[in-house]
Amino acid sequence: METKDIFIFIFVFAALGASLYRKYVRKNQGEKPFQKSGTGNTGSSFSSVKDDYEPYKKK
Secondary structure, X not given: OOHHHHHXXXXXXXXXXXXXXXXXXXXXXXXXXXXXXXXXXXXXXXXXXXXXXXXXXXX
């Protein structure tokens, strides 16, 4: 095994370990994966106003 092979193996192993650690921490915090903390949506994308408009209703 050459020196560059050892460095590549260590880098891949460290990246995999960091990824699994982040996934474990987020799971324990109750956050959704792939969402940065503090940047989540606090409201829904749909309006809370009730009206009679139904975009997919055929008349």
